[in-house]
Amino acid sequence: MYAVRIHGRGGQGVVTAAELLALAAFTDGKHAQAFPSFGSERMGAPVMAFCRIDDQVIRTRESVTHPDVVIVQDPTLLHHVDIFGGLSPSGYVLLNSTFSLDELGLEEFLRRLPGDHVCALPASDIGQKHLTRPIANTALLGGFAAITGWITLASVESAIRHKFPGALGEANAAAAREAYDQVTACLNEPGRVTHHARAN
Amino acid sequence: MSTSRIKFYQTGTYTAGNRLLDEAARTVQSRMDRTNSLNSGHRACQGCGEALGARYAVDAAMRASHNRLIAINATGCLEVFSSPYPESAWQIPWMHSLFGNAPAVASGVAAALRAKGRDDVKVIAQGGDGATVDIGFGCLSGLFERNDDVLYLCYDNEAYMNTGIQRSGATPPFAQTNTTQAVGEAPGNPTGTGKNVPRIAMAHGIPYVATASVADLHDLEAKVTNAMGLQGARYIHIHVPCPLGWGSDPAHTIKVARMAVESGLFPLFEAQFGMVVDRTLIRHKVPVERYLELQDRFKHLFGPQGSPDAIAAIQSIADANIATYGLIA
Amino acid sequence: MLAQIEGSQAVAEAVVLCRPDVIAAYPISPQTHIVERLSRMVKQGDVGRCQYLNVESEFAALSVLIGASAAGARTYTATTSQGLLFMAEAVYNAAGLGLPIVMTITNRAIGAPINIWNDHSDSMALRDAGWIQLYAETNQEAADLHIQAFRLAEELSCPVMVCMDGYILTHAYEAVDVPTQSLVDTFLPPFSPVQVLDPNEPISIGAMVGPEAFTEVKYLAHQQYLRALTLIPEVAGAFEQQFQRHSGGLCSPYRMEDADAAVIALGSVIGTIKDAVDELRGEGIAAGCVKIGCYRPFPMLQLRAALEGVARVIVVEKDLAVGMGGIVSADVQRALQGLPIPVHTVIAGLGGRSIPKSSLKQMVHDARAERLNEPHFLDLNRTVIDNELARRREQRRAGPVAEHVIRAINAIGTKVV
Numbered sequence: 001m002y003a004v005r006i007h008g009r010g011g012q013g014v015v016t017a018a019e020l021l022a023l024a025a026f027t028d029g030k031h032a033q034a035f036p037s038f039g040s041e042r043m044g045a046p047v048m049a050f051c052r053i054d055d056q057v058i059r060t061r062e063s064v065t066h067p068d069v070v071i072v073q074d075p076t077l078l079h080h081v082d083i084f085g086g087l088s089p090s091g092y093v094l095l096n097s098t099f100s101l102d103e104l105g106l107e108e109f110l111r112r113l114p115g116d117h118v119c120a121l122p123a124s125d126i127g128q129k130h131l132t133r134p135i136a137n138t139a140l141l142g143g144f145a146a147i148t149g150w151i152t153l154a155s156v157e158s159a160i161r162h163k164f165p166g167a168l169g170e171a172n173a174a175a176a177r178e179a180y181d182q183v184t185a186c187l188n189e190p191g192r193v194t195h196h197a198r199a200n
Numbered sequence: 201m202s203t204s205r206i207k208f209y210q211t212g213t214y215t216a217g218n219r220l221l222d223e224a225a226r227t228v229q230s231r232m233d234r235t236n237s238l239n240s241g242h243r244a245c246q247g248c249g250e251a252l253g254a255r256y257a258v259d260a261a262m263r264a265s266h267n268r269l270i271a272i273n274a275t276g277c278l279e280v281f282s283s284p285y286p287e288s289a290w291q292i293p294w295m296h297s298l299f300g301n302a303p304a305v306a307s308g309v310a311a312a313l314r315a316k317g318r319d320d321v322k323v324i325a326q327g328g329d330g331a332t333v334d335i336g337f338g339c340l341s342g343l344f345e346r347n348d349d350v351l352y353l354c355y356d357n358e359a360y361m362n363t364g365i366q367r368s369g370a371t372p373p374f375a376q377t378n379t380t381q382a383v384g385e386a387p388g389n390p391t392g393t394g395k396n397v398p399r400i401a402m403a404h405g406i407p408y409v410a411t412a413s414v415a416d417l418h419d420l421e422a423k424v425t426n427a428m429g430l431q432g433a434r435y436i437h438i439h440v441p442c443p444l445g446w447g448s449d450p451a452h453t454i455k456v457a458r459m460a461v462e463s464g465l466f467p468l469f470e471a472q473f474g475m476v477v478d479r480t481l482i483r484h485k486v487p488v489e490r491y492l493e494l495q496d497r498f499k500h501l502f503g504p505q506g507s508p509d510a511i512a513a514i515q516s517i518a519d520a521n522i523a524t525y526g527l528i529a
Numbered sequence: 530m531l532a533q534i535e536g537s538q539a540v541a542e543a544v545v546l547c548r549p550d551v552i553a554a555y556p557i558s559p560q561t562h563i564v565e566r567l568s569r570m571v572k573q574g575d576v577g578r579c580q581y582l583n584v585e586s587e588f589a590a591l592s593v594l595i596g597a598s599a600a601g602a603r604t605y606t607a608t609t610s611q612g613l614l615f616m617a618e619a620v621y622n623a624a625g626l627g628l629p630i631v632m633t634i635t636n637r638a639i640g641a642p643i644n645i646w647n648d649h650s651d652s653m654a655l656r657d658a659g660w661i662q663l664y665a666e667t668n669q670e671a672a673d674l675h676i677q678a679f680r681l682a683e684e685l686s687c688p689v690m691v692c693m694d695g696y697i698l699t700h701a702y703e704a705v706d707v708p709t710q711s712l713v714d715t716f717l718p719p720f721s722p723v724q725v726l727d728p729n730e731p732i733s734i735g736a737m738v739g740p741e742a743f744t745e746v747k748y749l750a751h752q753q754y755l756r757a758l759t760l761i762p763e764v765a766g767a768f769e770q771q772f773q774r775h776s777g778g779l780c781s782p783y784r785m786e787d788a789d790a791a792v793i794a795l796g797s798v799i800g801t802i803k804d805a806v807d808e809l810r811g812e813g814i815a816a817g818c819v820k821i822g823c824y825r826p827f828p829m830l831q832l833r834a835a836l837e838g839v840a841r842v843i844v845v846e847k848d849l850a851v852g853m854g855g856i857v858s859a860d861v862q863r864a865l866q867g868l869p870i871p872v873h874t875v876i877a878g879l880g881g882r883s884i885p886k887s888s889l890k891q892m893v894h895d896a897r898a899e900r901l902n903e904p905h906f907l908d909l910n911r912t913v914i915d916n917e918l919a920r921r922r923e924q925r926r927a928g929p930v931a932e933h934v935i936r937a938i939n940a941i942g943t944k945v946v
Contacts, residue, residue, distance in 0.1 A: 296733075313600060339586075
C-alpha cells in the first residue's frame, strides 16, 4: 500500500487532486481511498488531502502520518506547516515551484531521499499556460504519474476528463501531459541528485 | 375581497344570527350540513373564545375545501382540550406533534400531498399565541418565506393559558399574568415589548394576512373562506378572549372581544402581498376603559392604586391603530 | 455499478433509489454534500415527484418530515451533532408517533468546545429516543444501510438513524457499487403506512396520554422496538441474497474463532482495527474484533454469544460519558453479565483525532498486561494535561480551558495528528 499526502491551501484544488489520484488508480484496477483533512470552508487556509493506493481492499481509516509521497501544491507552506513530517526514507517529493530545491533551501534535507524521487515542477505555470489560471493540481498529477509510475498517464487523463467535461477536461489533461513529459525528461538527466523540471 | 356589512336589523345580532339573511349569506355554522369538525364534548372552559373561534374557522375551511382538509395543531389549550386520550373531538384528519413545530409539520403535510398529486386536499395549521408568536416563530417564518401552501390560524388569547397564564410575546402592555404580576413599581407586562405578528406576516409578502375576532363570526368565516380560495402561505390572527386568563365573565366573551374591536385595540383588516387591502370600520368607538374594566387582568389600573397614565398609554395605542388603519369613517 | 465516488454521493444515490417523496434539508458540516447532491438530483427531475424543502433549522427539518410521513410520504433527512440536538424534541416525537422516517447522522462531536470532526457523541446522546441506530463501517455499507433502513422502518413503523463517520466516511472517496433501480425496487416495496392523515378516513394523531395509559403505550413501543433484533438479520439476509454482498446485521465478528482478546467498536474504525488484528495475529497474539452494526436496540444476546469464549474485551469508543466513562462499554458489560470477562473501556478518536493502527496494537498489548486505565484515553497528551492542571491550581480566574490547551498544543494545521 502506498500513501500520498498533498499539501496546499483552500481553493487550490487539493481535495480534487486527491480524488483524481484515487480515480486514476481505480481506473488502473487498483483500490484507492482519498480523503481530506480540513475544517470549515475558507479560502487560503492550509489544507491537506490524502490518498491511499493498494492492490487489495483498503480497510484502515487513520490519518496518513507516514506518507510515501508528499505533494506540495503551495510552496508558501514550506516553513509554516510540517510538510515532510513522517515521510518515508525512500519516499517521493513533488513540489510546485519555479525555484529549484536549492533556492528553496531544501536540497540538503531532500538529499536523504533517493535521487530520482524528488522533483520541483513549475506546475502553476503549466496550469497558467493551459488553463489561463495558475491551477497546479492536474499538472502535479501528471508529475506524480511520471515520478512514481504507480498510475498511468492514461488513467490520470481519464480521471481528469471524468471530472471536468469538454474543453476544460482537455485543457487539464494537456497540463497533466506536459508535466508528465517534463518530469520524465528531468528524471532521465543523468548525474543529478535532485531535479528541477524547467518550464519550456 | 370585501364583504358587504350585514346590518343589525337583518340578523338580530351580528355574531351568528342568520334568520333574515339570504341562504348564501348565512354562516357555515348555521347550516345543517356543517361538519362539526371540532365536535361537542371537548373539555374547554365555559366561555372559551378559542373553542368558539376554532369551531367557526375550521368548519369554514372544511366547507371551502369540500371537506378535504387536514389540520395540524400545536400544543396548547385547543390541542389539550380536544384530544384527551382515548377520546378526540376532531372529526377531521388531525395531528398534534410539538409546541414549536406546527407550521413545519403542516409544510410537510402539504409537501407530501404535492408529491402524491393530491392537490384537492388542503392543509391548515393552528396554534395559540405562545406557539405562534414565540416558540414556533422560526418555523412560522420558514413557512411564510417558502410560501408553503398552508393556512395558519393563530388563536390569540394573549398568554400561555394552558400552562397556567404566563406572559407571551402577545401579552399586551400592563396586563397581569403569573409571570408579569401586578406588583412593584411597574405592575403587569412591561411596555415597549411584544411583537405584531400580522404585520410581520405581511412583511414576508405572503398572499394573504388577516386579523379576525370572535366578536364578528361572520367576518371570521368570510376571511377563512377568502384565504382558502388562495394558494401559498396564508395567515389569520384571531382574537379570542380567555375568561380564566383574562379574569372576565364567561358569559361576556363575545362582548369583551367586541370592546377590543370597537376601541381600536384590535383592528380588523385584510392584507395581500404585504399591503392592507381592506379593514372593518368601527361602528361605535368606545374608550379603552370599556374594554379594560371587563377584565381582572387590568384591574390594577383602576381605583385608588390605579394608573391613569397606563390607561392613557393604552388609549394611545388604540388611537394609533385607528389612525394607521383608518378605522373611523 | 462500481464507481469511485465520495461517500456523501453514494448515500445520496442510495436514497434516491429508494424513491423518497419528501426530503427536508438544513445544512451542517459534514452532511452538506449529501443534501446538496440530493437537491441537484431532485431539481433535475431525477426523483419523480419528490418534494425537496430547504428549511429554517434542523428542528424544522424533522418536523416537516413528521407531517409528511404522517400524510403517507416516504421521508428523509440528514444531520449531525448540534443539528441533531436542535431537533431532539422532534426526534422523540417521531419515535413516539411511530413514523418510519430515515435519517443519516454524519457523526460529529458536540460542542462546547465547537468541533466539526468525527466522533459518536451525537448519536450516543439520542440513543434512547426510540430510533433504530445502524452504524456503517464503509461507504458501501453506508449506502446499503439506507436501502435496508427504509424497509426496516416501514415494516416496524419505527424511525431509523443510519450513522456514518463524518469526514472519515462522508468525505472519503472510494469504490462503491451503486445498485440498479430495479434491484432496489424488488427489495423495497412502496410505502404502505400503518396510520395516515386522510380525509376519507379521519383520525386524530398525537393525543395526550395520561398516567392511566402511558405505561402501556410505552411498553408496546418497547416490545415493538425489540422486534428489530429479529427483523434486522432477516433484512440483512434478504439484502445479501438480492444484492450479493453482506451489509448490515446486528454484529459481525472478525477472526473471533479462537480469540482471547476481542476488540469491540462501531463504525469506520473497525477497518483500522481489522488491520491491527491481522498484524497482531502475525505476531502470535490471538486477537479478534466484533463490529456492532446495530447499536439500538442493543444486540445483547448476539454480542454475548460472540464474546463468550474470550479472555478479555476491549471496547474502543468515540464518545465519553463525562464523569462516568464509557457508554458502549457499559452496554457491553451488561451483555456479559455473569461471565468472568473483564471489559476495558478505551476512549479514542474524540473530536476527530486519528486512531492509528500502532496505538490500537499497543492498546491490546497494554490490555493483556493489565496496563490500561479504566477508562483509558488513547494517545492522551499527558504533558498538556499536567501543564493545564498546574496552571489552574495557581489561579482562580484561570480562563477558558479549551483556548489554553490549543495554545499549548500550538495551533491547528501545522502538524498531522
